[in-house]
Amino acid sequence: MADLSQKEWVEQLKADDNAFILDVRTPAEFQQGFIPEATNIDIYLGQKFVEEVEKLDKxxxxxxxxxxxxxxxxxxxxxxxxxxxxxxxLQGGIMAWQGEVVQ
Structure with missing residues (x-):
């Protein structure tokens, strides 16, 4: 794992043609606004979170x-x-995000 500042995260994401954006907040938080193209898998699901992550392309x-x-x-x-x-x-999460947010 690497902690990236927003600047590093955005620059690396833009240059990455194999990127997948993952939002691990609750569905209610996700509905309040999310980074474009993000997929939501709630980390609070516990074992179900693990099962969903195991389905992802490694x-x-x-x-x-x-x-x-x-x-x-x-x-x-x-x-x-x-x-x-x-x-x-993403260090600081969406609270520190200054880019586009889908409402």
């Missing part, structure tokens, strides 16, 4: 965020333990 590069960066950091660690090598945590 060859993709995952850009992971939550509200503040804490849950997404945990999610990246879980993803790494499940064989997903490239998981990038």
């Amino acid at each position: 060859t993709k590069n995952y850009y992971v965020y939550c509200r503040s960066g804490a849950r997404s950091g945990q999610a990246c660690n879980i993803m790494n333990s499940l064989g997903i090598e490239k998981a990038y945590n």
